Amino acid sequence: MSDAILKVDNLKTWFYTRRGTVKAVNGMSYSLNKGECLCLVGESGCGKSVSALSLLRLFDSPPGRIVEGHVLYKGVDLVNCTPGHLRSVRGKDIALVFQNAQAALNPVFSIEDQMLEQIKVHYDINNRAAIAKAQTLLEEMMIPAPERALKMYPHQMSGGMKQRAMIAMSLSCDPEILIADEPTTAVDVTIRAQIMHIFRRLKTSRNMSIIFITHDLSLVREIGDRVAVVYAGKVVELAPVAKIMEEPAHPYTRGLISCLPDISSNLNRLPSIPGNTPNPLDLPPGCAFHPRCSMAMNICSSNEPFLTGIADDHMVACHLYNARAGENK
Amino acid sequence: MSELKEQTRKKARLSVYFNKRLASYYWERLKKHKLAMAGLGFIGFLILLAVLGPFFTQDPTYSDFNIANMPPLGFSRQESVYDIKTDEFTTTVISGRLDHPLGTDSKGRDMLSMLISGARISLLVGLIATGIAIFIGSLIGVLSAYLGGWVDNVLMRFTDIMMTFPFFLLLVLIVFLFGPSLAIIVVVIGLTGWTGAARLIRSEALSLRTRDFITASRALGASDGRVMFNHLIPNVASLIIVMSTLSIPGVIMAEAALSFIGMGDPLSTSWGTILNAGQHTLDTAWWVAVEPGIMLFLTVLSFNFFGDGLRDAFDPRAII
Numbered sequence: 099m100s101d102a103i104l105k106v107d108n109l110k111t112w113f114y115t116r117r118g119t120v121k122a123v124n125g126m127s128y129s130l131n132k133g134e135c136l137c138l139v140g141e142s143g144c145g146k147s148v149s150a151l152s153l154l155r156l157f158d159s160p161p162g163r164i165v166e167g168h169v170l171y172k173g174v175d176l177v178n179c180t181p182g183h184l185r186s187v188r189g190k191d192i193a194l195v196f197q198n199a200q201a202a203l204n205p206v207f208s209i210e211d212q213m214l215e216q217i218k219v220h221y222d223i224n225n226r227a228a229i230a231k232a233q234t235l236l237e238e239m240m241i242p243a244p245e246r247a248l249k250m251y252p253h254q255m256s257g258g259m260k261q262r263a264m265i266a267m268s269l270s271c272d273p274e275i276l277i278a279d280e281p282t283t284a285v286d287v288t289i290r291a292q293i294m295h296i297f298r299r300l301k302t303s304r305n306m307s308i309i310f311i312t313h314d315l316s317l318v319r320e321i322g323d324r325v326a327v328v329y330a331g332k333v334v335e336l337a338p339v340a341k342i343m344e345e346p347a348h349p350y351t352r353g354l355i356s357c358l359p360d361i362s363s364n365l366n367r368l369p370s371i372p373g374n375t376p377n378p379l380d381l382p383p384g385c386a387f388h389p390r391c392s393m394a395m396n397i398c399s400s401n402e403p404f405l406t407g408i409a410d411d412h413m414v415a416c417h418l419y420n421a422r423a424g425e426n427k
Numbered sequence: 428m429s430e431l432k433e434q435t436r437k438k439a440r441l442s443v444y445f446n447k448r449l450a451s452y453y454w455e456r457l458k459k460h461k462l463a464m465a466g467l468g469f470i471g472f473l474i475l476l477a478v479l480g481p482f483f484t485q486d487p488t489y490s491d492f493n494i495a496n497m498p499p500l501g502f503s504r505q506e507s508v509y510d511i512k513t514d515e516f517t518t519t520v521i522s523g524r525l526d527h528p529l530g531t532d533s534k535g536r537d538m539l540s541m542l543i544s545g546a547r548i549s550l551l552v553g554l555i556a557t558g559i560a561i562f563i564g565s566l567i568g569v570l571s572a573y574l575g576g577w578v579d580n581v582l583m584r585f586t587d588i589m590m591t592f593p594f595f596l597l598l599v600l601i602v603f604l605f606g607p608s609l610a611i612i613v614v615v616i617g618l619t620g621w622t623g624a625a626r627l628i629r630s631e632a633l634s635l636r637t638r639d640f641i642t643a644s645r646a647l648g649a650s651d652g653r654v655m656f657n658h659l660i661p662n663v664a665s666l667i668i669v670m671s672t673l674s675i676p677g678v679i680m681a682e683a684a685l686s687f688i689g690m691g692d693p694l695s696t697s698w699g700t701i702l703n704a705g706q707h708t709l710d711t712a713w714w715v716a717v718e719p720g721i722m723l724f725l726t727v728l729s730f731n732f733f734g735d736g737l738r739d740a741f742d743p744r745a746i747i
Contacts, residue, residue: 151642154646156642156645156646158575158637185648185649185650186648187648188645188646188647188648189646189647189648189649190648193646193647194643194646194647196639196642196643196646198639201638201639201640202639202640202642202643203640203643204640204644204658204661204662205640205662206661206662206664207661215644215649215653215657216644216647216648216649219647219648219649219653220648264643267643267647268646268647270647271647271648
């Protein structure tokens, strides 16, 4: 795609631990367009969060290391650029919203201290202007009485306020890309609705490009433009939201969508995908999903499938379609 | 960069380390700790004594052998002199006088002014040496925890090696090599006493380092130095304060011990020096050894109580 502002290509982040190599991100590829919201969806432990941290090289190193791949942003590969350049990209171009705002705010400083520090690192403006900027940001986040909120310490705020203050902080340097790592997991439904509203507004008013990491498909339907389904550190299916919901191609995606509770049907037991996520220390050979796949073939346990297009905006990594594509030829 | 910005930045930097509301909260908690308040009272008294005392007392090195071994006020001692002509003992009773309220030593030096001089030395050594030690300790601890990997390994092994040196022997050796000056003693105590602080701060910073807010500040483009000094150190500030308070008595004792064995600065009168002088006349002029002993005892106890109180005040889980 021509207007991709971020391109992740065959990214592999491995953690070398005493018990073996954890291939948390194992060849992930996707691209993000301007003003688009790309959702990374997958079960816990499939490498969604690590892939987000990998974009800015924020994981612990050692033990983690990017062994292969590229993250192209504005023509620079963030995987092997200088630490100085990376630091200027962090916050200013690509910002991160964490899952747990309570832990992501420094407990010994007021919100003001933390926001000003951040603004002043990247902009050469005086205190008064910085405070004004911080206030407008909090207002944009629909925090009541922003001047009072600025003086508060994280423990004095409610969970939702903290989460919104976190987002305000991430936005304080007007980044181009916002990576949101399960921003609604730690808050209740009403706050979740507010936060989703904020993200939707960011998309329309700021034309923000968002990478939205979640395991909740209902949120994907609400905010996403395209979805990348992640399994065992790999993107297994990449398609627009409507397409994923209507005609999921990969057996894993189909499983995920069938797991969504449907309010109109009257089931006693929700369907689930049998088995567990594979141990990242010991990934099954071939397609990592084949031990749980109901449509597994012989080839699945020996050969690794690659992302191939089955329609012009629909890519899937599954032998079912590779085989079919082969037959058609 | 405008001047205004520079000023506000300085103010902001200070507010990072000092917060009025929090300080008053800790003060309220500390006030409930009776022993700590007593300790703080004695430390305050000692500081006052050390600062103002020299203006009211005589020179601690001035000696007058006519009034040697004079007991403190309210005590008296008998002195028997054998007269070779009459073959008799003539016994005179010497009692304490107001102009030397704490008595004099065997060279007729005023005990009160010597003790005040000793208080100056002890506080000076205690504060400066601890300052140096804690500074190095926090730097090494935070660097080691934050940077991790081989830096951590090198720094911690270096700390281990420093810990294996017999501290006092090293002190004696260096004083022997470079001469007994107060400055050298202070610097050496500071340069060798940081190991415990480094270990403790490293362990605390290690657990903080993995917290999300550290990753968050890095994600927002903070440099390593900023993360360490603006985010990690303020979070271990209470630990640093408590540790410095609790390490002051050890430093004071080390200086006194050094002076006691005669390796102290000969140009300054410290409590250890007086103790050393007093051990020879323990049977006749007991006060020369007892008075600095009591001062050392009270000082060390005060700092310990105060440090304990601070630790409880800073610990949100402690029930006061």
